[in-house]
Amino acid sequence: xxxxxxxxxxxxxxxxxxxxxxxxxxxxxxxxxxxxxxxxxxxxxxxxxxxxxxxxxxxxxxxxxxxxxxxxxxxxxxxxxxxxxxxxxxxxxxxxxxxxxxxxxxxxxxxxxxxxxxxxxxxxxxxxxxxxxxxxxxxxxxxxxxxxxxxxxxxxxxxxxxxxxxxxxxxxxxxxxxxxxxxxxxxxxxxxx
Amino acid sequence: xxxxxxxxxxxxxxxxxxxxxxxxxxxxxxxxxxxxxxxxxxxxxxxxxxxxxxxxxxxxxxxxxxxxxxxxxxxxxxxxxxxxxxxxxxxxxxxxxxxxxxxxxxxxxxxxxxxxxxxxxxxxxxxxxxxxxxxxxxxxxxxxxxxxxxxxxxxxxxxxxxxxxxxxxxxxxxxxxxxxxxxxxxxxxxxxx
DNA sequence: AAACTTGTGGAACACTCGTTCAGGTAGTTG
DNA sequence: CAACTACCTGAACGAGTGTTCCACAAGTTT
Numbered sequence: 001x002x003x004x005x006x007x008x009x010x011x012x013x014x015x016x017x018x019x020x021x022x023x024x025x026x027x028x029x030x031x032x033x034x035x036x037x038x039x040x041x042x043x044x045x046x047x048x049x050x051x052x053x054x055x056x057x058x059x060x061x062x063x064x065x066x067x068x069x070x071x072x073x074x075x076x077x078x079x080x081x082x083x084x085x086x087x088x089x090x091x092x093x094x095x096x097x098x099x100x101x102x103x104x105x106x107x108x109x110x111x112x113x114x115x116x117x118x119x120x121x122x123x124x125x126x127x128x129x130x131x132x133x134x135x136x137x138x139x140x141x142x143x144x145x146x147x148x149x150x151x152x153x154x155x156x157x158x159x160x161x162x163x164x165x166x167x168x169x170x171x172x173x174x175x176x177x178x179x180x181x182x183x184x185x186x187x188x189x190x191x192x193x
Numbered sequence: 194x195x196x197x198x199x200x201x202x203x204x205x206x207x208x209x210x211x212x213x214x215x216x217x218x219x220x221x222x223x224x225x226x227x228x229x230x231x232x233x234x235x236x237x238x239x240x241x242x243x244x245x246x247x248x249x250x251x252x253x254x255x256x257x258x259x260x261x262x263x264x265x266x267x268x269x270x271x272x273x274x275x276x277x278x279x280x281x282x283x284x285x286x287x288x289x290x291x292x293x294x295x296x297x298x299x300x301x302x303x304x305x306x307x308x309x310x311x312x313x314x315x316x317x318x319x320x321x322x323x324x325x326x327x328x329x330x331x332x333x334x335x336x337x338x339x340x341x342x343x344x345x346x347x348x349x350x351x352x353x354x355x356x357x358x359x360x361x362x363x364x365x366x367x368x369x370x371x372x373x374x375x376x377x378x379x380x381x382x383x384x385x386x
Numbered sequence: 387a388a389a390c391t392t393g394t395g396g397a398a399c400a401c402t403c404g405t406t407c408a409g410g411t412a413g414t415t416g
Numbered sequence: 417c418a419a420c421t422a423c424c425t426g427a428a429c430g431a432g433t434g435t436t437c438c439a440c441a442a443g444t445t446t
Contacts, residue, residue: 010414039403039404039405040404051405054404059404059405060403060404060405
């Protein structure tokens with residue numbers, strides 16, 4: 001045989017545990033922020049020995065980077081699903097409302113990635129991923145309007161996180177509508193593409 | 194005399210040192226982020242003994258909170274100056290361009306405050322301060338358009354922080370113009386009020 | 387000048403952290 | 417079943433942390 005298709009059971013388990021550690025790290029970030037991520041806290045969360053994270057990731061930074069890259073990947077999938085599903089103002093407003101309420105922890109984690117990327121250039125690409133993907137998917141007729149729209153979504157999210165009560169779908173809908181008022185071609189382009 | 198106008202020289206020096214510690218803390222945050230704030234790093238930066246920050250602030254959290262409240266205050270002054278000085282699209286674009294380039298550290302610090310506020314309710318008011326102030330100062334005719342505008346400014350700032358090269362004034366100006374296209378009354382109201 | 391208050395700072399404690407390392411264990415191969 | 421290999425982990429080390437404590441200095445009041 002050209003290449004052994006027989007997988008080493010040891011390596012398979014290793015990969016599984018590796019992913020479990022990354023998932024546990026994301027849970028820790030959602031709960032306590034990046035500040036709460038230590039080898040020990042991650043190990044506790046994942047139910048693995050203290051030294052396991054060190055074994056799988058050379059350094060704590062590597063673990064953080066792996067987690068945030070994976071998180072960005074997941075978020076892009078969500079984003080694409082929303083865009084692909086039509087992307088009306090109502091649906092976008094609902095997504096934002098969910099992001100700052102039910103998925104609050106996750107959204108906070110995402111913005112911690114933003115800030116971390118601000119200080120670590122190697123993370124910039126991951127942090128910007130959903131933006132690049134949005135531009136790619138939509139190919140807007142009016143780039144200026146689209147950039148304004150994307151900026152406003154970011155702003156609504158982050159401002160929603162520090163509101164006394166999280167803004168609801170109904171409160172957000174008119175704002176999103178305003179931003180999209182003569183840009184309905186966004187969604188048409190997304191559907192067509 | 195009803196009340197001793199004579200100030201205690203000891204307390205005066207104390208207050209001075211207290212403020213020096215807060216300022217040093219802000220410099221540390223701008224350079225290394227909130228993660229880099231420790232009693233010792235702040236003491237080094239301020240040129241005071243290790244135990245000075247503990248003496249003036251019961252806990253590290255108190256120091257952080259004091260620093261961020263003060264920082265928010267300063268930022269509000271800046272904001273008001275921009276609004277009061279006319280607030281054309283060009284000027285706003287220039288402010289944003291500066292915030293993500295020359296004042297990059299400061300802007301990063303400001304968004305770390307946002308995120309911290311997301312996890313600590315007692316900081317929410319401070320984080321939202323410039324927003325509330327903007328609404329108060331402008332009293333927009335179209336609240337929806339104005340909220341969209343404020344959200345977009347936040348988004349442009351945070352996205353500017355994670356761009357490979359920080360966006361310049363010329364790149365931002367059309368976006369700001371777009372957001373203001375039928376809201377010139379913002380600035381008129383600000384000037385008038 | 388004596389008594390008193392307030393600010394000051396070096397030493398030290400208990401703790402948590404990231405990381406190392408040698409030994410052990412599970413899976414594979416002959 | 418024995419030899420081998422790759423994965424795994426408990427114990428431990430050194431570094432850095434927040435905070436406490438107490439002796440001391442500086443300033444104020446009587």
